[in-house]
Amino acid sequence: MSTPTPCWLCARPLGHKVEWHHPVPKSRGGRETVPLHPICHRTLHAHFTNAELQRIGADHAKLRDKPELSRFLAWIADKPPEFHAPTRTRRR
DSSP states (O other), rough: OOOBOOTTTTTBBBBOEEEEEEEEOGGGGGGOOOOEHHHHHHHHHHHHHHEEEEEEEEHHHHHHSHHHHHHHHHHHTTOOOOOOOOOOOOOO
């Protein structure tokens, strides 16, 4: 039996719903895509602009160190792969 592919952001196994994220946004020339849970994908875009995502690039360790994401990752860690909740947006 093969090991399920983990989410690029939270490293939990992926469920039935998978979204593909460009670590460097397509609008900024990004071509690579990585698999994410829908809640992880929405959280990334709720907290970071495309310019910020471009600067961070594919270094998910840098993203995980950001305070707003580290709190989210600690909260989501024990949730099942299909877990969904409304995504909070940051105040800009």
